[in-house]
Structure formats: structure tokens, C-alpha cells
Amino acid sequence: MKEFLVKNLHGSHFYMKTPSGHDIHIDADPEVYGYDSGARPMEFLIAGLAGCTGIDVVSILKKMKVEYDEFNLRLLTERSEEHPKKYTKIHVIYEFKGKDLPLDKLQRAAQLSQEKYCSAIATFRGSVDITHEVKIVE
Numbered sequence: 001m002k003e004f005l006v007k008n009l010h011g012s013h014f015y016m017k018t019p020s021g022h023d024i025h026i027d028a029d030p031e032v033y034g035y036d037s038g039a040r041p042m043e044f045l046i047a048g049l050a051g052c053t054g055i056d057v058v059s060i061l062k063k064m065k066v067e068y069d070e071f072n073l074r075l076l077t078e079r080s081e082e083h084p085k086k087y088t089k090i091h092v093i094y095e096f097k098g099k100d101l102p103l104d105k106l107q108r109a110a111q112l113s114q115e116k117y118c119s120a121i122a123t124f125r126g127s128v129d130i131t132h133e134v135k136i137v138e
Contacts, residue, residue: 002019003019005017011027011028011034012028013025013027024044025037025038026039026044027039042079042085045087046077049090049120049121050073050092051120052113052120053110053113053114054073056118060108060117061109064108066102066105070097071097072095073092073093073095074095075091075093076090077091088129089128090130091130091131091133092130092133093132093134094106094132094135095136095137096136097138103134106136107134110132
């Protein structure tokens, strides 16, 4: 079991040194005793999901020998109105720029991440409607 120590610095501001040695600051809006000194917890969930699937796709495309000029992710999210205000929908858009990009391979890489490799998506699956699409943009 891996331990994560999260320290309350003041108000709603928390700090964590990750097991990989990186600093994370988590905070809230001032109306809930925050200082706006870090990202919100729910933003970290989406960032983690985006990073997880993005890293998968980069790795898969390297193995497929697919080169691109630019790769970005856009995530469209919806949350419930009532507490606990959980995510109900997450739509991941994989955007690529480049010359003569093989759409079938880009789609396959995204699909493999979504269905097999991304542990963050697997964690959300069953409680959140997760969809995706691949776009080649000019």
C-alpha cells in the first residue's frame, strides 16, 4: 500500500509532496475558507484523468511509429447540481495536428487507452458516463 501525506497548511489550503517527489497545492474558494493558492480537488481529478490517457496515447503512438506536430486534450465535463456534486459526464477530445495523420491509428490509440490502459478512466467507469472522440485539426 502506498502512503500519501497531505498537510493542512491553513484554512482550506492543503499541501502534498507526492511519492514521486512533486509538490501539489490544493485549495478552495475564499467563501469556503480557501486562499485560492492551488487547484481545486475536482480539477485534480480531471487533470489526473487527462494526464493518464494522454500518456497512454503518446506511448501507443510511439510504438505505432505515428508522428504528429501537436497533441492536445480537451475535456468537457458535467457535474450533478446536488451534493456531492460528482462528475456525471466526461467527454475526452483527443486533438492532433500534423501532416498526413493516420486517423485509424489515432482512434485505435485513444480506444486502447479508454478501454484497456488508463487506470484513471477505469476508476471512473461505472459511475461516470465517459465518452471520447479523436479530431485532426488544421
